[in-house]
Amino acid sequence: MNCPYLQNMDQQSTLDTQRLEVSLGPQHPSTHGVFQMDVVLDGEQVIRLKPVMGYLHRNHEKLMENMSWLACMPYTDRLDYFCALANNFSYALAVEKLAGIEVPERAQYLRVIMAELTRLINHIVLVGFLLNDLGAFFTPVLYAFREREKLLDLFEDVTGSRMMCNYFRFGGVKRDVPPDFILRVREIVNQFPKFLDELEELLTHNEILLSRCQNVGILPKALAVNAGITGPVLRASGIPYDIRKIDKYSIYGRFKFRVPVGEAGDVYDRYYVRILEMRESLQILEQAINEIPDGEVISKAGAQAAKMPRTLKVPKGDAYGRTEAPKGELGFYLVSDGSGKPYRYHVRAPSFINLTVLEDMCIGQKVADVIIILGSIDIVLGEVDR
């Protein structure tokens, strides 16, 4: 109880009031899953908050130690179930690094296209749900879902599944895209900005949204860096850290795109940085569909491994593959002992690590703010609890 706010309250308070301990969750409409926050309230004001995680723990990391390398791939879909393809990407990168598998050109482009489409899905749904947390009665979220549906249809045609895509293989992707794929992506690239404009027109300068979001849940730069925050949450705090720019993994070095950066690090910045990021993703998509070459979608070694997963021998050693997933830096740390299975499999889950600063952002705010701060961090419990 060493928070300065609390001490001030004790000195000033002349009324004999009691603090209220409320547990928001695990059954609560706005915790985005089975997540619990033990909140101590003084009236409406939050003076302490303890996140309680683990309701969705399903032994993901240990389970993977008994799987062949490729059998882990579908399980990564279930981490952040909104962005299955981004998880695939990260895991594939890690294994490719470890096993030294090359990826053909066309597959690289397909991977980038898929990852950026996933980013669009994630951010648009997040904006919808953030507005839901703000109390807008499902209208933004349903329009977000309408757009998401178009992208999911595309995923279904390409990968065979809408959410649990399991599309990436070591050394490429599972299969080539249908012939009309590029056209459909182009259509999305053309009409999505219109949807974003419409969304922004209604939301971005809405008086209630502005007054609810600005200067709420400020995450200072220093704290963000020290806590290892990544992704849009970090960029909203003013740090231009984007792994697509820093690592230039896959073929991200070839594309021209900018990284939007916030100023205040409040909920509004986190909301708006995501909107701007979607616009940049569309830029990447446009360049990718213009430049995509023909050719193989999976390398020889990769095709062999995909056909007979147990024949994939990964040399001894360890590797860390990371991507800029929609929620932040998603990393897979893998240790191989030369057998057909990972010796150690660790996930650096962005939503879990971003969640650690929740208390710092929430103290001194109102109950209603806690919900939107949590919403603006963008967590998915499948990834937090693993």
Added chain:
Amino acid sequence: MLNTIDQIFIKAKQIILDILSPFLPEWMMILISIFIVIVTLCVFGPVVMMYLTLLERKFIGRMQNRYGPNRCGIFGLLQPLSDGIKMFTKEDIVPQKADPFAHFLGPITVIIPSLLVFSVIPFGRNMIPSDLSIGILFFFAVASTSTLWIFTAAWGSRNKFSLLGGMRAVAQMVSYEIPMLLSIVPALLVVGSFSTVAIVNAQEGLQWFVFTPWGLVGFILFFLTGVAEVNRCPFDLPEGESEIIAGFHTEYSGMKFALFYMAEYMNAFSVSALVTTVYLGGWQGPILPSWLWFFAKTFVLISIMMWFRGTFPRMRVDQLMGFAWRGLLPLAFINLLAAALWVHLSFPLNDILSFCILTVSVLMIYVANRKVAPKKRIYKYAYE
């Protein structure tokens, strides 16, 4: 002909009384005359509420790019009935630690004020259940008691979310009561009577109060505070479902929950009806029957409330209070002053002067509150 349609409900009541009058003594006739009105209202309230829920679901559904209920009957017209049956057959759960008496009392008593306020609303020409000389006062006195029952329910549930919702409800409803009452005083000042019938009669022809400068401000003030008073979006903090689950009715199920729901929709209706009566000329209007005018105006206002619900995010509790005390309350006082001047002065001067006063004061209140208002931001890009 038009007159017959206009007075059709009065005629119907008269016919029933005429049939019964040969058989019954005179005192009985008076009782029956009252009884008919009461039964009509008690049926009318819940039926209006049921179809308001359907209307809202349809309305918001269309707003959200979907159809809304359309499985029960054509256009989902039987949906409210099926909802009703479902509510009746649901288990009534009382939490183990709840105060059973308060938990029981809350939903039952909350419905009473919502039904009582219908008695002073003029639904059409000669169609007022009881023309009290203090009609407006009665409306507010009765309507404001529902705060107490909401808090009783919240306290009796012994749930922390309920308690938070109950506290919010009390704070909000008490705060908004003041600008609400003050926003209606100008109309009373002009009419010189508390009677709702007198207020409607004063707006003969198309001289609705909303067409005067003070009337427009009063209408907006009264409507906004009314929305807040019946806990509808964007002022629905007491039941803010994304924060405190369902607020004061978190622990209610089955019919008890339905009663809260009913009270909420009936309140929305009665507040819209009162706004119509005071500022939109009540049942006054050309050609169409009076009751049709009344319901048309009321439903326009209710639709605006639904539009709010479909489009606005919720406000935060401190912003809500700030809005009432810093914005609405000063404006209500100034509006009272402007209305007094309007009554005192003669025609062109009164409109001009009250218009000027109100424009200046609205601007001043806006500027004074601008300090706390948010700003637009410009974003930078890295790696350009």
